[in-house]
Amino acid sequence: MTGDGCLKHPPIFVYLHPVAMASGTKIRSLSRLLDASSAPLWVIGPKGTLIYLSAAVARWLGIDVDVLLDRHCVAGTSISDDPLDFVAASLSPPPGFNERGTASLRVQPPPIDGRKVTPLDVRFVRAGTASDSMTFAIGGQFDDAVADTGGATEVLQAVELRKKLDAWRAHHADIATIATAGVSSQARRMRTKLSVAASTRTHLAFFGPDGSGSLSIAMRVHQQSAPDEPLVRVEGPLMDPELLDATLMTTINQLSESKTTRVTVLVNELDDMPIEAQHRLSELLTTFAPRLRLIGLCTEQPRLLCEPLGESNDDDTISLEPESTIGLHPKLIDVLSTLSVVIDSLASRVEDIPVLATAALDTRRASGDGNAERFGRAALDALIVYPWPGNFEELESSVRHAIAAAPRESIGLEHLPLAIRSFRPGHADATQRPANISLDESVRRYEHKIISEVLEASDNNRAEAARRLGISRARLLRKIDEMNQ
Amino acid sequence: MSGISPLIDPSLIQTWIVCESDQRWMTASRRFATHLVPAPMTVNLVSAEPNLVRRLLIGKRKAVVLWEIDGSCAARMYDLVASTSLGAPGILQIVAANGITPRDQMALTELGVGAIISQPEQLPGLSNLCLRYFK
Numbered sequence: 001m002t003g004d005g006c007l008k009h010p011p012i013f014v015y016l017h018p019v020a021m022a023s024g025t026k027i028r029s030l031s032r033l034l035d036a037s038s039a040p041l042w043v044i045g046p047k048g049t050l051i052y053l054s055a056a057v058a059r060w061l062g063i064d065v066d067v068l069l070d071r072h073c074v075a076g077t078s079i080s081d082d083p084l085d086f087v088a089a090s091l092s093p094p095p096g097f098n099e100r101g102t103a104s105l106r107v108q109p110p111p112i113d114g115r116k117v118t119p120l121d122v123r124f125v126r127a128g129t130a131s132d133s134m135t136f137a138i139g140g141q142f143d144d145a146v147a148d149t150g151g152a153t154e155v156l157q158a159v160e161l162r163k164k165l166d167a168w169r170a171h172h173a174d175i176a177t178i179a180t181a182g183v184s185s186q187a188r189r190m191r192t193k194l195s196v197a198a199s200t201r202t203h204l205a206f207f208g209p210d211g212s213g214s215l216s217i218a219m220r221v222h223q224q225s226a227p228d229e230p231l232v233r234v235e236g237p238l239m240d241p242e243l244l245d246a247t248l249m250t251t252i253n254q255l256s257e258s259k260t261t262r263v264t265v266l267v268n269e270l271d272d273m274p275i276e277a278q279h280r281l282s283e284l285l286t287t288f289a290p291r292l293r294l295i296g297l298c299t300e301q302p303r304l305l306c307e308p309l310g311e312s313n314d315d316d317t318i319s320l321e322p323e324s325t326i327g328l329h330p331k332l333i334d335v336l337s338t339l340s341v342v343i344d345s346l347a348s349r350v351e352d353i354p355v356l357a358t359a360a361l362d363t364r365r366a367s368g369d370g371n372a373e374r375f376g377r378a379a380l381d382a383l384i385v386y387p388w389p390g391n392f393e394e395l396e397s398s399v400r401h402a403i404a405a406a407p408r409e410s411i412g413l414e415h416l417p418l419a420i421r422s423f424r425p426g427h428a429d430a431t432q433r434p435a436n437i438s439l440d441e442s443v444r445r446y447e448h449k450i451i452s453e454v455l456e457a458s459d460n461n462r463a464e465a466a467r468r469l470g471i472s473r474a475r476l477l478r479k480i481d482e483m484n485q
Numbered sequence: 486m487s488g489i490s491p492l493i494d495p496s497l498i499q500t501w502i503v504c505e506s507d508q509r510w511m512t513a514s515r516r517f518a519t520h521l522v523p524a525p526m527t528v529n530l531v532s533a534e535p536n537l538v539r540r541l542l543i544g545k546r547k548a549v550v551l552w553e554i555d556g557s558c559a560a561r562m563y564d565l566v567a568s569t570s571l572g573a574p575g576i577l578q579i580v581a582a583n584g585i586t587p588r589d590q591m592a593l594t595e596l597g598v599g600a601i602i603s604q605p606e607q608l609p610g611l612s613n614l615c616l617r618y619f620k
Contacts, residue, residue, distance in 0.1 A: 153583060157604075350517070350606050350608075350609045351606050351609065353606060354604075354606060380604075380606075381509060384604075384605050384606045385512055385513060385515075385605065387516075425512060425513075425515040425516035426515035
């Protein structure tokens with residue numbers, strides 16, 4: 001201003017038609033400031049992909065952030081096995097963000113090239129409406145973070161679950177199939193064993209109930225422990241020695257022709273494989289040791305790993321105790337006792353169920369299956385009390401059902417499958433599955449019961465009993481003989 | 486009715502009282518409480534109003550009381566927990582509380598609470614505590 005009170009350069013107001021006001025000021029100067037700032041900042045575009053990452057993000061992550069541009073940044077979980085997709089996903093906002101437009105989260109990216117990344121407190125803010133909204137993420141401490149989460153218990157719990165999952169992903173990126181997530185001691189023990197299994201190429205046994213996800217875990221461990229090594233999958237119960245040879249013929253030829261070839265055989269339901277086929281498999285393992293590796297998936301607990309079946313026969317005669325509950329050949333037990341991983345049933349890992357369900361939900365959401373981003377507390381309670389006879393695979397399919405049924409961000413009780421939401425504990429124990437029931441024996445017992453009742457009603461008159469039963473007298477007499485044996 | 490004896494020794498039936506405003510913890514107790522007592526013991530689950538709990542504990546040497554405490558009635562519930570500890574010191578009290586401060590947790594521990602949990606999935610984690618208590 002000049003001394004006489006007049007403006008030296010009076011402002012020039014230019015009227016712009018609203019249509020002409022579509023562009024703001026140039027962003028170059030802001031971009032320079034952002035890059036000079038020590039606070040990491042990134043922007044997620046309307047399509048859920050990363051559209052900007054500042055230089056401080058590059059310093060924080062220790063990588064060139066251009067490689068993260070246009071990668072999906074949603075739900076905390078990756079859409080592929082690409083490690084950079086895992087990093088991009090870890091930069092996504094927590095549950096509850098879509099509703100409230102603001103959220104705080106301690107972001108914990110997975111290790112990059114084996115190097116750990118320091119966790120960072122981040123404030124997420126949404127700009128714009130749903131269709132064209134962008135998310136700004138700014139690293140740093142903000143005083144209103146506690147007040148922000150204090151109001152909504154459900155959202156707070158969802159954020160806690162996300163933190164647990166991020167920690168699990170960060171520490172177990174190499175073996176991060178969802179079934180290994182969790183905070184229980186069983187989950188921790190399993191992950192420790194899997195880390196060992198993933199770091200060494202050795203024979204390996206998985207013991208887990210049906211639906212425990214052992215196949216996907218075994219595949220991941222194989223990829224880690226023996227990358228680029230061919231894997232041959234064998235369905236154990238369908239095999240006999242000849243069929244096993246035919247199935248593995250190519251493998252056997254390769255192993256015979258080249259002394260450097262290595263192959264892994266993954267046998268599904270190894271404990272249900274006919275004992276002759278198991279014997280043949282153990283011979284192949286001996287012949288091509290150590291180049292032929294066995295990964296066996298078994299359904300029973302490994303009780304007999306410490307207590308071998310019967311006596312091992314020197315003459316190679318196959319022997320299996322008739323009352324055995326697990327059908328593993330002694331030689332295979334010897335082989336597999338090197339390293340075994342027990343995958344506990346979901347019913348015995350109740351503490352892990354919220355984390356596992358959230359991890360499964362993240363995966364479905366990342367693949368674009370629905371909008372739901374968290375479970376309501378009533379839905380989580382129902383998942384917890386349900387006994388999960390189908391284990392992890394049943395949980396995954398239930399989450400798939402729920403995310404398809406839920407129209408909004410939160411999955412409620414009403415979105416769960418009927419079997420889960422209608423389950424009432426204290427009635428019949430749903431964990432009890434009919435196991436080892438002989439149909440012939442059951443029919444025989446039922447038949448004997450009917451015959452006994454009719455005989456009693458007929459005053460032991462066999463001709464009358466035969467007439468009442470609608471069978472010939474001779475047939476009845478044969479049945480009675482069977483009963484008396 | 487295989488495997489079920491018509492006569493159950495009353496000394497093997499342990500009382501598990503749930504004191505809450507809804508059915509959440511009763512449902513969880515139905516699911517998990519049987520796994521928290523040593524075999525061959527069994528659990529008699531009772532849902533009770535807060536002021537009836539003392540009456541239900543008369544004559545009981547061992548029992549579990551699971552209190553649900555939220556912010557609206559915390560002071561009254563703390564009184565009930567304290568009076569239960571004084572009147573029936575052998576009773577195992579578990580508090581199910583959400584959003585309870587560390588200071589309140591310390592106070593509850595001083596009042597004689599055996600465990601404080603916030604979600605039903607934590608109930609199976611009390612197995613060691615409960616099994617030792619009932620043995």
